[in-house]
Amino acid sequence: MGFFAALSFLTLIPVPNRWKENLKSGPPYFPLVGALLGIIVWGIYEIVVILAGKATGAAAAVVTMAFLTRGLHLDGLADTFDALGSGKTGKKALAVMKDPRIGPFGAVAVLCILLLKGALIYDLPPEAIWRPLMLFPVMGRMGVLLPLCFLPYARGKGIVTVFQPSGNRTFLGGLGLSLVLALVLGGIGGLAVLLSTLLFCYLFSVFIRKKVGGITGDTLGATEELAEVAALLSIHLWVA
Numbered sequence: 080m081g082f083f084a085a086l087s088f089l090t091l092i093p094v095p096n097r098w099k100e101n102l103k104s105g106p107p108y109f110p111l112v113g114a115l116l117g118i119i120v121w122g123i124y125e126i127v128v129i130l131a132g133k134a135t136g137a138a139a140a141v142v143t144m145a146f147l148t149r150g151l152h153l154d155g156l157a158d159t160f161d162a163l164g165s166g167k168t169g170k171k172a173l174a175v176m177k178d179p180r181i182g183p184f185g186a187v188a189v190l191c192i193l194l195l196k197g198a199l200i201y202d203l204p205p206e207a208i209w210r211p212l213m214l215f216p217v218m219g220r221m222g223v224l225l226p227l228c229f230l231p232y233a234r235g236k237g238i239v240t241v242f243q244p245s246g247n248r249t250f251l252g253g254l255g256l257s258l259v260l261a262l263v264l265g266g267i268g269g270l271a272v273l274l275s276t277l278l279f280c281y282l283f284s285v286f287i288r289k290k291v292g293g294i295t296g297d298t299l300g301a302t303e304e305l306a307e308v309a310a311l312l313s314i315h316l317w318v319a
Contacts, residue, residue: 082108089220090116091149102241106227107252109220114260117213120144124200124212137201140212141193155300156192157185162297163290172291173233176298192304199311211318214264215310218272221257222280222306224250226294230284233293268317275313280306 085105087094089112123143128136145153162176164184181189203211227242228250242249261269280302287298 081105082111085109085112086115089151090147092147106224106242106249107256109224110217110253110257110260113216113218113220114213116144116147117216118209119147120216121209121212124208133205134201137197140200141196144196144216145193152300152303153189153192155297156304157181157189158297159185159287159301160188161185168290169292173295176291176295188301192308195308196311199308199315202315210264211311211314214261214269214272214314214318215307217257217260217264218276218310218313219303219307221253221273222276222309223299223303224253225277225280226284226287226302227299230288231293233291233295233298238296239294239299265314265318268314271317272310272313275317276306276310279309 080101081104083094084102085108086092088102088105089109120140120143124136124140127139158176158178158181161178161182161184162172164182165172165175167175200212227239228246232239257273258270261273263269265272283302283305284294287294287302291298
């Protein structure tokens with residue numbers, strides 16, 4: 080039932096209560112949830128391209144992803160960049176992050192991410208576009224497992240503490256799924272995308288730990304959004 084626990088946590092897709100009780104079993108299946116999201120995004124993209132053209136299709140893909148994930152990761156991105164933009168560290172940065180209001184740094188970060196995703200999806204070659212549209216959400220959710228499994232939580236308790244401690248077994252489970260999906264969807268190039276995305280997430284996680292002392296739900300959301308952009312950039316380099 081781990082997949083359904085992950086699905087209920089990461090998306091608004093309805094799941095029966097009895098299948099989502101054990102949230103701690105969910106993280107290894109995060110990449111598989113990404114693959115499902117990719118299938119839905121691809122379907123919406125193809126329909127909108129037929130009706131309104133490629134540019135609108137790319138925009139629809141971005142909007143669909145944000146809608147399916149309840150904007151959860153974008154909210155985390157905004158809060159994280161407001162904290163980073165404040166120039167504060169430690170508990171003071173965490174206090175900024177907890178403020179429900181979105182500041183200028185957060186707003187600009189969200190705008191930039193949405194524009195980058197739309198542009199990168201628009202520039203994908205139309206041949207077998209389902210492959211990259213499935214691959215980048217997989218990589219985004221795999222990237223989250225790196226800090227989730229190996230970094231401490233920066234606050235006493237929060238939305239992600241239910242998943243901790245995670246550790247090697249959880250990470251390797253997600254990595255195994257991601258590796259299979261990367262090879263199926265992108266071949267050797269898909270493996271390069273996986274490694275590139277993980278490298279980026281490692282560097283970003285080191286930076287975040289230095290700034291706030293660990294992870295929060297917001298920093299994980301930021302990691303996921305940035306990992307998707309890193310994956311799309313890598314897809315253009317290694318696959319497309």
